[in-house]
Amino acid sequence: MPAPLTCVSLFSGGMGLDLGIEAAGFDLRFAADNMPAAAGTARINRPDLPFYTGDVSGLTADTVFAMSGLGKGGIDLLAGGPPCQSFSTAGKRLGLADAAKGPLVFEYVRLIRELRPRAFVMENVKGLLSASTVWRELPYNNNGKIIDEHHGSLFRDLWARLTEIGYSVGYRQINAADFGVPQTRQRVFLIGYRDRTPVTFPPPTHGAAPNPSWRTLADAFQDLGADDSHCAAFSERKLRYLKMIPEGGNWRALPEDIQRESMGRAFYAKGGRSGYWRRLSFRLPAPTILTEPNNASTSLCHPTEDRPLTVRECARIQTFPDSWLFNGRGADQYRLVGNAVPVRLATSLATHVRHTLTATPTRPLTRTA
Numbered sequence: 001m002p003a004p005l006t007c008v009s010l011f012s013g014g015m016g017l018d019l020g021i022e023a024a025g026f027d028l029r030f031a032a033d034n035m036p037a038a039a040g041t042a043r044i045n046r047p048d049l050p051f052y053t054g055d056v057s058g059l060t061a062d063t064v065f066a067m068s069g070l071g072k073g074g075i076d077l078l079a080g081g082p083p084c085q086s087f088s089t090a091g092k093r094l095g096l097a098d099a100a101k102g103p104l105v106f107e108y109v110r111l112i113r114e115l116r117p118r119a120f121v122m123e124n125v126k127g128l129l130s131a132s133t134v135w136r137e138l139p140y141n142n143n144g145k146i147i148d149e150h151h152g153s154l155f156r157d158l159w160a161r162l163t164e165i166g167y168s169v170g171y172r173q174i175n176a177a178d179f180g181v182p183q184t185r186q187r188v189f190l191i192g193y194r195d196r197t198p199v200t201f202p203p204p205t206h207g208a209a210p211n212p213s214w215r216t217l218a219d220a221f222q223d224l225g226a227d228d229s230h231c232a233a234f235s236e237r238k239l240r241y242l243k244m245i246p247e248g249g250n251w252r253a254l255p256e257d258i259q260r261e262s263m264g265r266a267f268y269a270k271g272g273r274s275g276y277w278r279r280l281s282f283r284l285p286a287p288t289i290l291t292e293p294n295n296a297s298t299s300l301c302h303p304t305e306d307r308p309l310t311v312r313e314c315a316r317i318q319t320f321p322d323s324w325l326f327n328g329r330g331a332d333q334y335r336l337v338g339n340a341v342p343v344r345l346a347t348s349l350a351t352h353v354r355h356t357l358t359a360t361p362t363r364p365l366t367r368t369a
Contacts, residue, residue: 007078105158
């Protein structure tokens with residue numbers, strides 16, 4: 001039997017992407033994240049996995065090779081999702097001006113150059129596609145409507161660097177619900193191959209016929225049983241408004257005077273604001289699982305109970321197995337779950353990459369610029 005393909009993970013977080021890659025048949029040999037709760041999660045669930053806890057900007061190829069036991073050319077897949085808050089359309093969109101997080105996307109490129117994996121998978125928010133390398137005061141509004149010559153310049157730069165070091169590259173914006181995840185989560189995935197193999201993506205497995213329909217929140221919670229995981233709380237003020245919202249509703253279900261009163265200036269903002277005073281529905285997939293389910297503007301209120309979703313409920317929606325334990329304070333656990341790639345989606349992508357690598361003869365490494 002041939003040896004399993006190897007994988008190295010960066011920005012591992014709660015390890016949703018890693019679990020999916022393992023399920024696809026890869027041997028995970030190394031992971032890295034400087035969040036203490038992420039390292040603790042790895043120690044609890046994968047105590048023998050070499051895990052780097054420093055800043056990725058200080059991570060060298062030699063360290064990865066030494067800790068993983070793999071040499072140059074021995075890594076089949078490099079996977080990870082650099083922090084995405086700098087590119088999210090829901091935030092200030094600082095991009096590379098965010099000194100702590102924005103440049104990390106290019107640290108990922110640096111490590112591709114140094115490690116030379118046969119393939120890579122990178123995940124990020126869809127705002128990566130329109131982000132700019134130049135930050136000015138409000139360069140784009142939250143709906144991406146202000147477009148100038150800098151619109152998308154960061155992604156063009158990223159693409160150029162990846163192709164310059166000899167990789168074929170493809171990207172796709174993917175809705176996790178199309179792959180059996182009970183959640184309408186939109187994220188961008190980049191796949192690249194060192195041997196310049198043409199990049200393809202797996203076809204959706206759910207949604208339109210003849211595929212099964214999207215999975216719902218009821219599907220996610222089926223047989224959940226006792227749940228003693230952390231649950232955040234809504235303030236009394238938030239509960240006052242959420243108790244008026246029916247299952248599947250949001251701020252639009254309130255009388256207009258209560259809408260104005262409860263939302264303040266946000267009432268006059270542009271966009272759908274669909275997360276404001278949102279109560280989920282058992283009959284539909286969940287919206288994107290976020291890191292703070294008790295915020296007024298991004299609330300993840302249980303369909304029939306006046307509380308946010310628990311950590312375990314969020315993990316179910318992200319298709320983590322119930323046996324997977326999260327380390328840290330409650331807020332840390334929500335962050336690990338909310339930032340993760342859904343395990344089921346990761347499995348589909350990694351299986352597709354594995355089939356491509358298996359069908360492609362390995363070529364000797366060549367010197368690149």
